[in-house]
Amino acid sequence: MGNASAEEWMQVREAGLYCVPANAYIDPHEAVERAIITHGHADHARSGHGEVFATVETTAIMHTRYYIEGETQETALTYGQKHDLGNGVTLWFASAGHILGSAQAVLEYNGTRVVAAGDYKRHPDPTCAPFEVVPCDVFITEATFALPVFQHPPLEVEVEKLMRSMRALPHRTHIVGVYALGKCQRVMKTLRQAGYEEPFYLHGALKRLTELYESYGQDFGEWILVSDIPRADKHVFQGKVVLCPPAQINDRWSRRFADPLPTVASGWMQIRARARQKRAEMALVVSDHADWGDLIRTCEETKAPDIWITHGRVEALEYELKKRGIRAKALNLIGRDESVE
Template sequence: MDSDLLLPRPEGLYCPAGDFFIDPMQPVARAVVTHAHGDHARSGSGLYHVASAGTLLMRERLGAESVIHAHDWSERFTLGDTSLSFHPSGHILGAAQVRIEGRGKVVVVSGDYKRDPDPTCAPFEPVPCDVFVTESTFGLPIYRWPSMRTVVADILAWVDECRDRGVPAVLFCYALGKAQRLLAELATRTDRTVHLHGAMLRLVEVYRNAGVHMLPTVAVSESARGKDFAGELIMAPPSAAGSPWMRRFGKASTGFASGWMQVRGARRRRGYDRGFVVSDHADWPGLLRSVDDCGAKRIYVTHGDGEALVRHLRDTGHEAFPLRSLGGTLPESRSSEEGD
């Protein structure tokens, strides 16, 4: 049974054969953590196993006192009756898929992943397996990402337009992963300094320390009072939208970089002027391609609604199930408003 290796529990996804949790939401004895986003990496567990490439970020998230065991890509290590290894998922810096071998079977838990190139992290590695647990944040065929080249050109054209109109361009995006990816992609086309919200400074620093080449940045708070930001590109987390922090920019033009921006209603609801379709998750073709690439006999789908992906995989001859069908209960799954 697959439930020997995977069992949804209120704390997170549990592996009975290895006695560890993957991305637990509550403190547990042994945690295997795929990546440093807040809905995957939570502090308080006794011991963490992570991929080496993500160690700096994990330290940032889990705190200096946490006990972290780092493993290189593909390095085998043993937990209980299982042998584990980490493989790049292409999601953000250090983001990993977890390969679990035990009871005569290989299971791969993808964590969050994408198939599009990203200069800030190692690309997704297809790992052959019997059972593949895939995310499905954007599990509908309406989600097909445009090329990053087009999006970068759109962002730069927007900033130019803002400069002509004499207004600041405030680009909202997630502070971990998306911000650094955009700064790295923009660096291929321009060398202009980007102004950053305080919540992004530390994380950009960590990426720089990990050797990622990005545009020069300066903290918004470092600018003199009353500075004119007209024509400048400012990056801030979505939580800053509509906050008093925005007042300093006057009549700014606002944009949001997220996979959700594919749908016009999602952008209009949030009141952004511009939506840029950039995601660190797999789009529909990316999900299907990954299922094929790993050659798994059985697919479990988690995150997002997932139902359409399960049904489509079944229609096309796969054995596919929602992860929750393994029994047990996972913490509440994310709604269409979360993940990006």
Template sequence: MLRPDLLLHPTPKGLYCPPGDFYLDPVRGAVDRAVISHGHSDHARGGHGKVLAHPHTLAIMAARYGDSFAKQTQAVEYGEAIEINGVTVWLSPAGHILGSSQIVVEHKGLRMVFTGDYKRRADPTCPGFEPVENTHVFISEATFGLPVFRHPPTDQEIDRLMRSVADNPDRTHCIGAYSLGKAQRVIKHLRLAGHDRPIYIHGSLEKLCEVYEAAGVTLGELRPATLEDRSKAAREAFRGEIVIAPPGAFEGKWAQRFPDPVIGFASGWMSVKQRAKQRGVELPLVISDHADWDELTDTVREVDPQELWITYGREDALVRWAELEGRRAKPLRMVGYEEEMG
């Protein structure tokens, strides 16, 4: 069987496959051929020669970077195997956001699974994570790779938001949520919880919400939160309503247009009280698009790989946990990947 480091190894541009001559999620400079796990900008950037990804990821990249984000694109459905220079590549759902994929790379009897980012709990906006059997090397993220991170049930956090809206009918609930994935997920959870009123969104969310709608994820009535009319009457119309925008939008003057706002933030990092306090968040919602500690460790046990490689986050703690379980593990110490909103 081929040595794992001969099939995939970290480089300054990203994980590189020498026999296939392609990169996984390259973020430092353009490459000739890239396989992309999902559409977040710290994994998917424009300018590459050839890009292979799930159709929904390609649609997201086109919405963010324009239709010419790559010289050539190839859409691959989940479970569809293709050959790149003799290396087999296929995708399995990662459960992170719409189109998110684990990238399975196979060559000379070796199967390696690169997760990108993933989560295990139910998400009504994308297919759930599917463990890949007979995995020799499992490459896992570790964004929340510390035992202190144990996220509460999503429905519990959405119920807190719904109760706050009901208890504060004269205030505007301004919820910070990452524009791709988190915002659409919060909107869909609100719909499933019975919130049938219009939801107001920041302009940066519009194209991405359209991509989700085109993929069959119904989000209900969405209205622009941008105010052309700055009159008091126009501002007062937002009382009792929910506004969703990127977190940074509420840190400047943009949020001041809404009457008596309740500032919320949907992120796994909201379990860290100091972070919520620093951002002036009145309603912290612990809603994450990443696996928490229990999901990370349970997934490794379920996949049961011969070797565990860890990247994107708290690598050392997960390596230590694996060693205590008698598992072979190592950190990749990849650079260039930003801390997402969680």
């Protein structure tokens, strides 16, 4: 590896990170002619592209969330399946461990390998494939939680906190704010593994993506839409888990529950001020991103002499990597949204 400088063929343009010989953008924040999409979150995937390259699962997510059949020319790849983008560029996807179908985009050109990791995590997740370390010449990483304060606990620890609260407060309705894609399904699956046997009650915004996960073999047990329960039957929810988008935990929607206990599941809950801002009575530190230690570990394990950092706490990660003898630089891409945590 390393025969051609990546800076000669990978550029930052207005729409995002651009592979010149393939005429393709990686996770562009606006509609482009050719797009390589790492995963289905809205700050990485969108409608309007002429041509899309993504994993099979991400393609399905994009159909569910963003566009209809036939709107965009699609190439859906399995992990490790190589595809010729033209002009000597080969693309393949390696798992990123972020959500269902999430991938690192691996681009090989003229003897050089660049890995654009998108969003990723190293903690185990029963709802998606684990992160795969890919040796490369350039590793392009996020830095959402790139500060030493961010050391994410195992999800099982946070789920046990929730279980203890339900045992201690059986009269209360535990309303858990979760992002609809990935976080919701991961929390449900981990609760089942921890022994939670009651039905889940879901906000309608979580329905389609939970069904999509089930179509790929995930089993969450019984779940019921909140809207299917008569408003007068508040007692049904007591001692149960209700899952909804974070914005709804203190919204008018939550008034239908008996003695609600607002809870937010997010990596940002490690910061008390963030928990207070969300008016969360219980804060669960649940992140689908790599924490400080895993960001550094991953950059080192790729053996990449050059690390490019897309967004987040860029300066802190850049400084730490340079201390360790790794060439690091900030790309300062726009269009990335941390609210998905």
